[in-house]
Amino acid sequence: SGLLLDETNANFVAANPASGGTLSSLNLASMALGACATTCTFTRTVSNALATSTTYDLSITGLPSGSAVVTPGNFSIAAGGTQTISVTITGSLLASGAWNFGRLQLDATDSTLPRLQMPIAVRP
Numbered sequence: 001s002g003l004l005l006d007e008t009n010a011n012f013v014a015a016n017p018a019s020g021g022t023l024s025s026l027n028l029a030s031m032a033l034g035a036c037a038t039t040c041t042f043t044r045t046v047s048n049a050l051a052t053s054t055t056y057d058l059s060i061t062g063l064p065s066g067s068a069v070v071t072p073g074n075f076s077i078a079a080g081g082t083q084t085i086s087v088t089i090t091g092s093l094l095a096s097g098a099w100n101f102g103r104l105q106l107d108a109t110d111s112t113l114p115r116l117q118m119p120i121a122v123r124p
Contacts, residue, residue: 001108002054002113003046003077005029031104033120036091040122043083048077055109056116059087062102063120067093070104091124099123 006026015021024033031042040064055076060068071086077119087104091109094100099121 001057001116002048002050002056002108002118004049005044005046016079016104024123029118030121031087031118033089034099034123036089036094036122037093037124039082040089040091042087042089042120044118045082046077046085047082051079053078057109058111059105059107060087060102060120061105063089063100064093066090067100068102087120089120091122094122094124096124113118 005027006103011026015023015026015068017023024031026042027045029044031044033040033042053076056075057074058070058072060070067090071088075083077083085104100123102120104118104120106118108116
């Protein structure tokens with residue numbers, strides 16, 4: 001796929017809700033939070049598994065317009081390099097009391113690479 005997400009066992013243990021952790025803080029492709037009444041932010045770090053530099057354009061689909069912002073909107077990542085991505089959700093712009101679903105899309109400018117998607121599920 002070109003981009004990888006990495007997470008440690010120690011971070012999984014620290015994210016255990018029974019111990020006061022937060023699962024949404026894990027560096028996983030999915031982003032989910034059941035209590036996003038105002039604003040919530042998901043941060044993900046990807047690494048380039050390809051032997052060449054690659055450029056990606058990012059967008060949010062499936063959520064109401066203006067309710068989610070991804071930063072940066074695009075990036076170039078060197079071979080073996082890393083890039084941090086932030087998705088900020090404004091819960092007050094979502095359907096109240098219900099789960100809202102969307103996805104972060106990462107489209108490589110190299111058309112031979114597949115579109116990458118990260119699911120988003122939030123409830124205000």
